[in-house]
Amino acid sequence: MDRMKRNKLIIFLLVSPGLIFFFAAVLFPILKSVYYGMTDWKGIGDFNLVGFDNFVKVLTDDKVFRESLLHAATLAVLTVIVQHPIALFFAIIIDKIGGRRETFFRAVFFIPCVISIVVISKMWVGIYNAEYGLLNTVLEFMRLDALKQDWLGNFHIALYSVVFVIMWVGFGYAFLIYYSGIKGVPEELYEAGLIDGAGGWQRFRHITLPLIKPVIWVNVTLAIVSSLKQMEPIYLMTNGGPGSTTQFVANYLYIQAFNAKKYGYANAISVVFVVVCLIVTVLLQRVFRDRERGEAS
Amino acid sequence: MSDHTTAVIAPGRKKKRRLSRIVYVILCSLVAAGAIFPLIWLLDFSLAKSNELFSSKILIWPSPPQWHNYYLALTDGKVPQYLTNSLVITSVSVGLVVVLAVMMSYAFIRMRWRLSRVFLNLVLLGIMIPIHATLLPNFLTFHSLNLTDSPLALIIPYVAFGLPQATFIMSGFMASIPEAVEESALIDGCGIFRIVFKMVFPLMKPAIITVIITSYISIWNEFIMAATYLTSDTYRTLPFSVYNFAGMYRSNYAAQFAVMVLAALPSLIVYIILNKHITKGIVAGAVKG
Numbered sequence: 001m002d003r004m005k006r007n008k009l010i011i012f013l014l015v016s017p018g019l020i021f022f023f024a025a026v027l028f029p030i031l032k033s034v035y036y037g038m039t040d041w042k043g044i045g046d047f048n049l050v051g052f053d054n055f056v057k058v059l060t061d062d063k064v065f066r067e068s069l070l071h072a073a074t075l076a077v078l079t080v081i082v083q084h085p086i087a088l089f090f091a092i093i094i095d096k097i098g099g100r101r102e103t104f105f106r107a108v109f110f111i112p113c114v115i116s117i118v119v120i121s122k123m124w125v126g127i128y129n130a131e132y133g134l135l136n137t138v139l140e141f142m143r144l145d146a147l148k149q150d151w152l153g154n155f156h157i158a159l160y161s162v163v164f165v166i167m168w169v170g171f172g173y174a175f176l177i178y179y180s181g182i183k184g185v186p187e188e189l190y191e192a193g194l195i196d197g198a199g200g201w202q203r204f205r206h207i208t209l210p211l212i213k214p215v216i217w218v219n220v221t222l223a224i225v226s227s228l229k230q231m232e233p234i235y236l237m238t239n240g241g242p243g244s245t246t247q248f249v250a251n252y253l254y255i256q257a258f259n260a261k262k263y264g265y266a267n268a269i270s271v272v273f274v275v276v277c278l279i280v281t282v283l284l285q286r287v288f289r290d291r292e293r294g295e296a297s
Numbered sequence: 298m299s300d301h302t303t304a305v306i307a308p309g310r311k312k313k314r315r316l317s318r319i320v321y322v323i324l325c326s327l328v329a330a331g332a333i334f335p336l337i338w339l340l341d342f343s344l345a346k347s348n349e350l351f352s353s354k355i356l357i358w359p360s361p362p363q364w365h366n367y368y369l370a371l372t373d374g375k376v377p378q379y380l381t382n383s384l385v386i387t388s389v390s391v392g393l394v395v396v397l398a399v400m401m402s403y404a405f406i407r408m409r410w411r412l413s414r415v416f417l418n419l420v421l422l423g424i425m426i427p428i429h430a431t432l433l434p435n436f437l438t439f440h441s442l443n444l445t446d447s448p449l450a451l452i453i454p455y456v457a458f459g460l461p462q463a464t465f466i467m468s469g470f471m472a473s474i475p476e477a478v479e480e481s482a483l484i485d486g487c488g489i490f491r492i493v494f495k496m497v498f499p500l501m502k503p504a505i506i507t508v509i510i511t512s513y514i515s516i517w518n519e520f521i522m523a524a525t526y527l528t529s530d531t532y533r534t535l536p537f538s539v540y541n542f543a544g545m546y547r548s549n550y551a552a553q554f555a556v557m558v559l560a561a562l563p564s565l566i567v568y569i570i571l572n573k574h575i576t577k578g579i580v581a582g583a584v585k586g
Binding site: 002004005006007008010011013014017018019022024025026027028029030032033036093094096097101105106107108109111112114116117118119123124131132134137138140141168171172173176177179180215225229231232235249250253254263266270273274277278281282 | 355437461514540575584
């Protein structure tokens with residue numbers, strides 16, 4: 001039996017189909033990017049090896065790349081300080097509603113998450129439209145004409161318009177994860193708190209919060225990592241503009257390759273992008289693991 | 298605290314509780330409205346004439362409803378064709394993800410070989426890698442292999458990017474189920490493949506459902522690879538129809554809205570029917586991922 005479990009042929013047959021897909025479409029392309037990143041290729045014709053010039057330029061001398069990272073950071077911070085508290089608040093109160101209405105609200109909150117991001121993005125382009133958009137119509141209806149805008153065309157506002165859409169779509173997801181955490185808190189603990197005369201805030205602070213900490217870490221990690229990886233809403237709503245005010249890394253490298261035809265440079269951005277994602281994910285895991293350990297001891 | 302004191306404060310508290318529950322329902326209704334009102338607006342104007350969009354009303358009463366918009370969406374928007382493509386490509390990809398992830402997880406968790414850990418971690422590394430970083434090199438590869446007019450240009454990367462998360466969920470679940478049953482089957486002389494497909498598969502059902510749900514949603518809605526890798530129209534998927542149509546009917550907004558409604562409808566219907574399972578699957582996938 002043990003011999004069977006060590007059978008190299010069987011192991012090979014079990015693992016290789018999956019690994020072939022994975023190597024072919026995930027790891028190999030990254031290695032390919034490393035190579036093209038060291039060239040000055042324009043997409044067609046000959047090219048020269050230029051060493052690490054592209055990489056150095058991405059890291060030290062590319063304003064748009066830096067802006068893109070800054071936009072991702074803005075999105076991450078706003079998600080964590082605005083979307084998450086609201087999601088957590090609603091996870092808590094929906095749990096208190098109970099019954100069929102609880103199920104109903106939970107289901108409705110998640111609806112935007114199941115719809116294709118293309119539909120969502122194009123729909124919001126419509127809502128933000130300066131001439132016929134829903135948002136301006138609503139503002140007019142409320143006699144707030146002064147606030148009417150070209151929401152995606154204004155240099156100062158476009159980023160926040162995009163960020164709002166991303167938070168709006170992701171709300172159901174963040175909510176659902178908090179909700180699952182809240183559901184994991186045993187009812188008896190609240191009752192005990194109630195008997196001890198703890199108020200709503202105190203019960204949240206001393207019973208709910210400590211128990212859902214792991215769920216908060218999961219949610220915060222997901223928010224930060226996905227902020228870094230945003231592309232589709234940007235590509236479909238603003239393509240990074242006006243100027244580069246709503247640019248994100250993934251969209252920027254896409255433009256550099258397919259519009260500006262700087263294939264070599266775009267590949268260098270790709271590689272740096274992968275490294276940044278790996279570093280951020282590993283760092284977050286470290287930080288949260290240490291925290292949990294610190295609290296356990 | 299004695300029972301006596303709780304009995305005394307109970308009536309007032311009960312009333313307060315009912316009051317706060319009403320406040321909660323009102324607050325939740327507001328958020329629910331925020332989540333679906335944009336979609337209602339979309340549906341409403343998808344039945345309007347394009348110029349009616351410029352009225353100052355928030356919602357209008359389309360009279361008569363412009364079903365022609367939907368006719369355009371179905372014919373020029375090629376929604377049926379894209380829908381079929383989406384169904385086939387997504388189903389094949391998800392099927393492959395499930396089977397390959399179970400096979401790999403079995404090898405990583407149950408079989409004994411030296412590099413098992415190394416390869417498992419390598420695959421799990423894929424969870425952190427952004428798909429966007431592979432767009433250019435994969436485009437070049439598919440282009441040179443003449444795959445840009447083939448559903449393989451989508452199925453290959455969809456499977457590849459579905460596997461890490463799926464392997465993570467599957468291997469975690471497999472480690473939690475006892476090995477004893479399989480061992481006795483092994484002693485009885487069953488081959489490994491029979492054990493994997495006949496015994497392990499049914500045991501893995503909860504994990505398989507989670508993987509099916511999470512990967513179906515992400516592959517069904519995937520857009521940027523579909524827009525990048527395919528150069529011909531034949532195998533384009535549903536999300537692309539919206540994008541494509543917006544280019545064709547640049548100024549016919551109402552018809553664009555109709556395509557969006559049609560593109561959103563299939564996943565919405567499935568979500569309404571399978572809501573409970575989907576919710577559970579998403580939570581399981583996220584918290585373990």
